Amino acid sequence: MTAIANRYDFALVFEVVNGNPNGDPDAGNLPRLDPETNNGLVTDVSLKRKIRNYVELAREGVDGFHIYVQEGAILNEKHREAYKALRPDDAKAAKDPKLNPRDDAEAKELTAFMCRNFFDVRTFGAVMSTGINAGQVKGPVQLGFARSVEPIWPLEISITRMAATNEAEKKKSAERDDGDGRSDNRTMGRKHIVPYGLYVAHGFISAKFAQRTGFSQSDLDLLFEALTTMFEHDRSAARGEMATRKLVVFKHENELGNAPAHTLFERVRIGRNIDGEFREIDSRLDNQPPARSFADYVVEIDRDNLPAGVEIIELL
Amino acid sequence: MLDPGAAGERSGHWLQQVSGVRNAGGAHLILNACEGAEELSYGIRLKVSGDYGLFTRPEMKVERVTYDVITPSAARGILEAIHWKPAIRWIVDAIHVLEPIRFQSIRRNEVGHKAPAGKIRSAMKRGDLAGLGQLVDEDRQQRASTVLVNPAYVIEAHFEMTGKAGPDDNEGKHLDIFNRRAARGQCFHQPCLGTREFAARFELLDPASPLPAAIEDSRDLGFMLFDIDHGARGSPSMFFRARMENGVVRVPHPASAEVRR
Numbered sequence: 001m002t003a004i005a006n007r008y009d010f011a012l013v014f015e016v017v018n019g020n021p022n023g024d025p026d027a028g029n030l031p032r033l034d035p036e037t038n039n040g041l042v043t044d045v046s047l048k049r050k051i052r053n054y055v056e057l058a059r060e061g062v063d064g065f066h067i068y069v070q071e072g073a074i075l076n077e078k079h080r081e082a083y084k085a086l087r088p089d090d091a092k093a094a095k096d097p098k099l100n101p102r103d104d105a106e107a108k109e110l111t112a113f114m115c116r117n118f119f120d121v122r123t124f125g126a127v128m129s130t131g132i133n134a135g136q137v138k139g140p141v142q143l144g145f146a147r148s149v150e151p152i153w154p155l156e157i158s159i160t161r162m163a164a165t166n167e168a169e170k171k172k173s174a175e176r177d178d179g180d181g182r183s184d185n186r187t188m189g190r191k192h193i194v195p196y197g198l199y200v201a202h203g204f205i206s207a208k209f210a211q212r213t214g215f216s217q218s219d220l221d222l223l224f225e226a227l228t229t230m231f232e233h234d235r236s237a238a239r240g241e242m243a244t245r246k247l248v249v250f251k252h253e254n255e256l257g258n259a260p261a262h263t264l265f266e267r268v269r270i271g272r273n274i275d276g277e278f279r280e281i282d283s284r285l286d287n288q289p290p291a292r293s294f295a296d297y298v299v300e301i302d303r304d305n306l307p308a309g310v311e312i313i314e315l316l
Numbered sequence: 317m318l319d320p321g322a323a324g325e326r327s328g329h330w331l332q333q334v335s336g337v338r339n340a341g342g343a344h345l346i347l348n349a350c351e352g353a354e355e356l357s358y359g360i361r362l363k364v365s366g367d368y369g370l371f372t373r374p375e376m377k378v379e380r381v382t383y384d385v386i387t388p389s390a391a392r393g394i395l396e397a398i399h400w401k402p403a404i405r406w407i408v409d410a411i412h413v414l415e416p417i418r419f420q421s422i423r424r425n426e427v428g429h430k431a432p433a434g435k436i437r438s439a440m441k442r443g444d445l446a447g448l449g450q451l452v453d454e455d456r457q458q459r460a461s462t463v464l465v466n467p468a469y470v471i472e473a474h475f476e477m478t479g480k481a482g483p484d485d486n487e488g489k490h491l492d493i494f495n496r497r498a499a500r501g502q503c504f505h506q507p508c509l510g511t512r513e514f515a516a517r518f519e520l521l522d523p524a525s526p527l528p529a530a531i532e533d534s535r536d537l538g539f540m541l542f543d544i545d546h547g548a549r550g551s552p553s554m555f556f557r558a559r560m561e562n563g564v565v566r567v568p569h570p571a572s573a574e575v576r577r
Contacts, residue, residue, distance in 0.1 A: 009506075025458045026423040035420065036465065043424050044513035049452075069427060070449040110436050117445055121431075128431040142505070142512045145367070204515060206505035260501025262517040 001216040004140075007257040008205040008220070010249045011268045012047075012146070012227055015294055016197045019240015020154075022046045023192070030192050031154045038151035040197050044143040047201060050234050052120050054226040057233055059119070065222075068118040068126060111137050115213045122213045123223060140209035141223065146201035149270045150281055150291065157191040193240060196292045202265055203227075207255035224249065228316050246299055247316040253309030264310065267302040359409065360491070361521040362498060363528065364394055365468035368420070369509035370461055374541060374553060380461040382510065384417045384535070385560060388567045389543040390510055391471045394518065397507035399494040403481035411565045412470035412530040423460040427452055467509055470527055495520060530563025537565070542575050552577055 022042040023029035032041040052067050059065035110128065114121045115137065125139030164170040164187060205220070224247065231242040250264045271278045272285055278298045279285065291297060303312060364386075371383040371390050388408040395406045427450060439448050475490065497503065498520035507516040521527065537558035545552050555576045558565055568574035 024423065025425070026421065026460060032422075041422075043422070045424055045426070066445055066449070068431070068449055069452055071452055106437075107433075110433055110440070113440050114431065114436060117448075126431050128433055128436070138505070138512075140505070142508070142515060144513055144515050147367070202515065204506035206503075208504045254502075256497060256502035256504065258500065258502070260517070260519065261506060261515070263501065 001214055001218070003211040003213075003215055004205070004207050004217055004220055005255055007207050007252040007255055008249055009252075009257075009261045009264055010203045010205070010224075010227075010247060011265055012201045012203065012244065013246035013248075013268075013270070013299060014146070014199055014201075014231065014242060014244045016194050016199070016239070017241040017293075018193050018195060019242060020192050020194065020238045021197065021199065021242060023238070030156075031152065031194050031197075033152070033154070034147070038153075040148035040152040040194060040199060042146035042199055042201070044145055044201075047143055047146065048120075048124055050230040051123075051223065051226045054230040054233055055119050055222060058222070058225070064117060065119045066117055068114070068121050112214075119219065119222070122215050122219060125209075125213070137213060138209055139213055140206045140215045142204040142206070144202045146199040148197045148199050149297070150198070150272075150285075152194050152197045153290075154192050154194055157193060159189045159191055161187045161189060163187070191238070196290070196296075198245070198270065198291070198294065198297055200268075200270065202261070204261060224315055244316060245294055246314070248301060249313040249315055251311045251313055253311075258309035259307035263307075267312075269300045269302065271298050271300070272296060273298045359472060359474040359523070360395075360494060360498070361523065361527065362395065362398075362471045362473070362518055363414075363468070363521055364471060364507070364509070364516045364518045365414070365466070366509045366514055366516045367466060368514045369464040369467035370514060371464070371510040379459055382419070382462055382464050383540055384464075384537055385413055385540075385558070385565055386411055386467065386469050386471075386509070387541045387543075388556075389541055391469075391473065392543065394471065394507040394509075394516055395473055395494075397505050398497050398503045398518070399490065400504070401485070401490065403478060403485040404475040404490050405478050406473055406475050407569060408471060408473045408567045410472040410567060412472070412527060413533070413560065413563045413565070414468040414470065414528055414530060415466050416531055417533070418465040419462050420465050421460050421462050423458055425452075426457050426459050428455045428457045463514070464509075470521065470530075533563055534559075534561050536560075539576075542567075543570065545577070 020031050022032050024032040034041055049071065052069060053071060055065060056067045056070070114126065121137060123139050123141045125137040127136050169187065228244050228247055231244060234242065248268050252258045271280050272288065272291065273296050274288060278300060301312060301314065306312065369382065369386065370380060371387050372380045373383055391408045391411060392406045429450065435448060439445055477485065477487065498518065507518060508514055509516045537560055539555045540558040542554040542556040545554055556568055556574050
């Protein structure tokens, strides 16, 4: 597998409808907010998790596309273990050496083995505890935080469940019973949703790091496939309806790139659709009704005077 | 998986003999006996900025807390992301802080352990991947990071030639390569502000034009990480007493007595 020979920068535009794209553990699982601007945030690790999950589904059991950082167990492994008794680890490994591997050559071998077998190590890198100055693999793909284009207003939705968790709870609600018999075992729960949010994440792919981990063209295609369809396989009660709306890839002619990434990202302009017109997002929109669908936004891509050697590929 | 600390690539040993030490932008005080004329031509000025930055304090690595200002080590990593060869070593001279210092807290689910080398080795021997994966939901740590908001800096730096420089390595060549790349937005990999999820925008500043104004703020930043000495045994950390004077942090030369090991 030859590594890619072009630098890429990409902008991923995705939406959430009546869901929580990424809860904040510090705020009781409220959707993440930038406290200064009220823009919604989705962390890089949250997006990477979805990419991993998608690849796990799309390339289940294919050699070279295993996922190192898994969520839950893999059925495949279970099947294999059924007819193949695991040999115990050798005693040396169990003691977790506190120094470097025997030599640099071995460290390189370990890294190469991991990169060959695991898609996520090849793509995002991994930290390996080879003792002091752990061998780190830096992956070619770098993702930033996704940020909503407008401030979001999370709603707190209270919901009820017609069952009690345990006997004590049942007793407590029976004391409050108002006699209609229905409130007997009810418990209240809470959900946080974003009615609508359009988020943009920026990503970077370094051809130079790709050469180190062996990240190939087919890996790149798989990554873009994952970015466009990962939300389709991430449905849950909390997520609502999420979908990738746009994936704009800037392909540079050479491996170092032909233009600063931030100038390319500025070419993807997102504004509000007011009576069919593109309107910059600013405080003057406050009198307009809030956006509730993708049709309320306009995504413009400025293709004029592109820097030489940069190509825009609109994958979605 | 989060990358703890974003160390740049390994540079040569700090204390090895360098040929032709030059001191760019020598208008400020550097308390070391650096010989050599003042030649601005070998200095560069790079403006870097981003939405967030996280320059983790080594004493607060679990629930990460950032330094107030980018460390010389992180600044070096940014320069190396644009251009670096074993023949040169970047020396950061000064850091200009262009935006007020503000913080935010972000809590994320992280993985508790690194990939164990021993397990990988035994999997290689067995020729089987069983049991190699990491189950994130069974090995989860929720950690908060205190990050900087909208950081923007001007990094003033120059480079010195190291012992690995060959006959066809000269300052002019490497300076040209760096300037050409930085001006075009080219880079080896996208530089970042401390950790890789916080990508850095960078632009080269014209040496003739005045610098963007730094903030009107002076404070003692206390002992701050200077860099990690990857050339020495055990990669010890080096520290220096950082002071911000009217938004500018002067960085001592690595060989100066101000840098504590």
